[in-house]
Each structure stands twice: as C-alpha cells, then as structure tokens.
Amino acid sequence: xxxxxxxxxxxxxxxxTQKITKAMKMVxxxxxxxxxxxxxxxxxxxxxxxxxxxSLASKITIGPQSPKLLGGTGKSDxxxxxxxxxxxxxxxxxxxxxxxxxxxxxxxxIAEGKTVKFYLIGKKGRxxxxxxxPGKIVHQVDxxxxxxxxxxxxxxxxxxxxxxxxxxxxxxxxxxxxHFRSALLQExxxxxxxxxxxxxxxxxxxxxxxxxxxxxxxxEILAALLPRNVAVQLFRAMLExxxxxxxxxxxxxxxxxxxxxxxxxRLSIQYNRARQAAITTELVEIISGAEAL
Amino acid sequence: MALHFELVTPEKLMRSEEVHMVVVPGTEGDFxxxxxxxxxxxxxxxxxxxxxxxxxxxxxxxxxEGGFAEVNEKGLTVLAERATEAH
Numbered sequence: 001x002x003x004x005x006x007x008x009x010x011x012x013x014x015x016x017t018q019k020i021t022k023a024m025k026m027v028x029x030x031x032x033x034x035x036x037x038x039x040x041x042x043x044x045x046x047x048x049x050x051x052x053x054x055s056l057a058s059k060i061t062i063g064p065q066s067p068k069l070l071g072g073t074g075k076s077d078x079x080x081x082x083x084x085x086x087x088x089x090x091x092x093x094x095x096x097x098x099x100x101x102x103x104x105x106x107x108x109x110i111a112e113g114k115t116v117k118f119y120l121i122g123k124k125g126r127x128x129x130x131x132x133x134p135g136k137i138v139h140q141v142d143x144x145x146x147x148x149x150x151x152x153x154x155x156x157x158x159x160x161x162x163x164x165x166x167x168x169x170x171x172x173x174x175x176x177x178x179h180f181r182s183a184l185l186q187e188x189x190x191x192x193x194x195x196x197x198x199x200x201x202x203x204x205x206x207x208x209x210x211x212x213x214x215x216x217x218x219x220e221i222l223a224a225l226l227p228r229n230v231a232v233q234l235f236r237a238m239l240e241x242x243x244x245x246x247x248x249x250x251x252x253x254x255x256x257x258x259x260x261x262x263x264x265x266r267l268s269i270q271y272n273r274a275r276q277a278a279i280t281t282e283l284v285e286i287i288s289g290a291e292a293l
Numbered sequence: 294m295a296l297h298f299e300l301v302t303p304e305k306l307m308r309s310e311e312v313h314m315v316v317v318p319g320t321e322g323d324f325x326x327x328x329x330x331x332x333x334x335x336x337x338x339x340x341x342x343x344x345x346x347x348x349x350x351x352x353x354x355x356x357x358e359g360g361f362a363e364v365n366e367k368g369l370t371v372l373a374e375r376a377t378e379a380h
Contacts, residue, residue, distance in 0.1 A: 048363075
C-alpha cells in the first residue's frame with residue numbers, strides 16, 4: 001500500500017498532466033479549423049488546374065518527344081519516396097501511419113529489385129527511416145520555422161524535386177501524406193507525382209473545349225503546366241497533412257485527457273480508502289489503549 | 294453586359310466578380326477579354342492584370358506572377374501562382 005503522501009503527489013502530477021493535454025487539445029482544435037480553411041481555400045485552384053491538364057492531355061499523344069515529366073524517363077529503376085510528416089510529435093499515430101505506408105511500398109519495391117531513395121518533408125519520419133534504410137535519405141526539408149504552409153514553400157520543394165529528376169537522380173517519385181477525411185479520420189495516402197499522372201477528363205460532353213484557341217500551342221502550355229502541377233500536388237499534400245496532423249493531435253490529446261481523468265478518479269478512491277484505514281487503525285489503537293487501563 | 298471574372302491563387306480564390314473588361318498579360322502579348330470572348334487559353338507572364346469595372350471607369354491593377362488564363366463560356370479564369378493587389 002503506497003503511503004498517503006505518495007498518493008497525493010501522484011494525483012497532483014496526473015492532474016497537471018491532464019491540464020497540459022487539455023490545453024494541447026484546445027490549441028489543436030483551433031489550429032485544425034485554420035488548417036481546414038486553408039485546405040479548402042486551395043481546392044479551387046487544384047481543381048481547375050486538373051481540369052485544364054485533363055483537357056490538354058486528351059489533345060496530345062504521349063510519345064518519346066513529349067516532356068519527361070509527363071512521359072517518364074522510360075525506366076523505373078530508381079524510385080524516390082517523398083514522405084511528408086509533421087515537425088512535432090504527440091499527434092497519436094499520425095506520423096507512424098504515414099511511415100508505415102511508405103515502408104510497405106519501399107519493401108515491395110526493394111523486393112522487385114528497384115533502388116529506393118527517401119526524400120523527407122518534416123523531421124518526424126527520419127528516425128525510423130534512417131534506422132531501417134540507412135544511407136537512403138537523400139534530403140530532408142526542414143519546415144520547423146514555417147508557421148503556416150505557403151505556396152512558395154511547396155514551390156521550392158517542387159523545384160528541387162524537378163531539378164533532381166532532370167539530373168537523373170530518380171525515375172519515379174511517390175508522395176506519401178495523410179489525407180484529411182475528418183478530425184477523427186486521416187488516411188495515409190500514396191500518390192505518384194513524377195511522372196505526372198494525368199487526370200481523366202470528367203465529362204466528355206464538354207464540347208466547348210473543342211474549339212478553344214491556345215496561345216502558345218497545346219504542347220507548350222502543357223510543358224509550362226507540368227512543373228506547376230507538381231508544386232500544386234505537393235502544396236495540397238502539405239495542406240492536407242497540416243489539417244490531418246492537428247486532427248490527429250486533437251483526438252490523441254482528447255483520449256489522453258480522458259485517461260488522466262480516469263486515473264485521477266482511481267487514485268482518489270485509493271487515497272480515500274488509505275486515509276480511512278489510517279483513521280480506523282488510529283481509533284482502534286486509542287480504544288484498545290483506553291480499555292487496557 | 295458583364296464578364297464573369299475569377300482570379301485564383303493556390304492559397305485562395307482572390308476575386309470572383311462581374312466586370313466590364315480585363316486586360317491580361319499573355320506570354321505572346323497582352324489581350325483584353327470582354328463578355329462573349331471566344332474560348333481561349335494562354336500562359337501568362339509576370340505583369341499587371343488591368344480590371345475595368347465598367348466602361349470608362351477607373352481601372353484596378355493586380356500584379357500577377359506565373360500562371361495561365363482560360364476563357365470559356367462561363368467567363369474568364371486566371372490561375373496565378375502569386376497575386377498582389379496594388380494599393
């Protein structure tokens with residue numbers, strides 16, 4: 001039986017932990033709302049770009065002369081896995097879920113005899129990947145100084161990726177991030193970003209596109225759009241990730257707060273029992289002492 | 294007669310309004326878009342979008358960087374990487 005004093009200290013420490021988790025939950029909830037708004041504000045651009053890409057791609061045929069970003073290098077030997085995680089922990093299984101998905105793909109590719117490299121965005125995936133795949137991390141983007149992700153951040157990453165692609169460092173790039181479904185549900189997602197997978201035009205009934213004039217011609221526009229598309233996909237993933245991280249942290253901290261509450265309840269009962277027992281023994285001692293006289 | 298004009302950046306929908314005319318800086322020269330323009334698509338260069346709210350009225354300038362413009366039967370949509378309103 002722990003002493004009364006030690007129980008009291010434990011209750012105190014669990015209470016202060018609960019205060020912290022509760023505060024973190026509320027901060028995450030506030031940040032989640034902002035991140036969600038940012039993710040929604042970015043949607044019209046991505047949707048329109050996709051629509052335009054789809055209509056352009058339906059007009060040209062992919063051949064050896066088409067841009068590499070679209071047609072690929074013709075090989076698929078070296079795969080680059082772009083893993084986007086968060087900069088901070090304490091977000092439940094958020095980071096480990098993304099890393100787990102990336103590991104599954106990496107193991108599959110290695111089993112197929114391909115070379116796998118990692119490109120990390122955010123620092124939380126680093127430890128696991130560095131341990132399991134030593135020497136395979138080519139670069140890590142540090143985002144700890146960024147408060148809210150802007151498009152220019154995504155653009156920098158995209159430029160770096162395209163530069164590496166053109167230098168022949170890899171043939172295919174996959175992007176891993178958590179797709180934000182709701183505050184309770186975030187799905188780790190894999191997406192191929194290089195070569196660009198062209199979205200299929202949603203409605204072929206859109207006759208108006210047939211008569212569109214292009215300036216410069218379709219292929220040049222497409223060539224200008226491809227790198228931009230990579231940046232937009234990255235930006236979208238970063239926004240989704242930011243929202244998912246906050247959502248995941250909110251649920252994790254909510255659970256932690258609840259667990260702390262349960263623990264306090266249990267410890268208080270134990271404390272009260274111990275106190276009562278101490279009083280009882282004291283009374284028994286006094287009474288038996290008085291009787292002995 | 295008004296042209297529906299939308300300016301979209303990756304971060305947000307900046308403008309969505311009815312205007313008289315917009316002059317867009319295309320890579321192969323500036324072009325003005327009014328209501329009823331034929332379907333058209335162009336890459337834009339860095340420069341100023343000039344918005345004529347009504348015919349003959351004072352114009353608004355918005356600085357845009359990189360992107361493209363699309364004209365369809367619904368109106369004009371400018372997708373810009375970056376856009377800053379001049380004050």
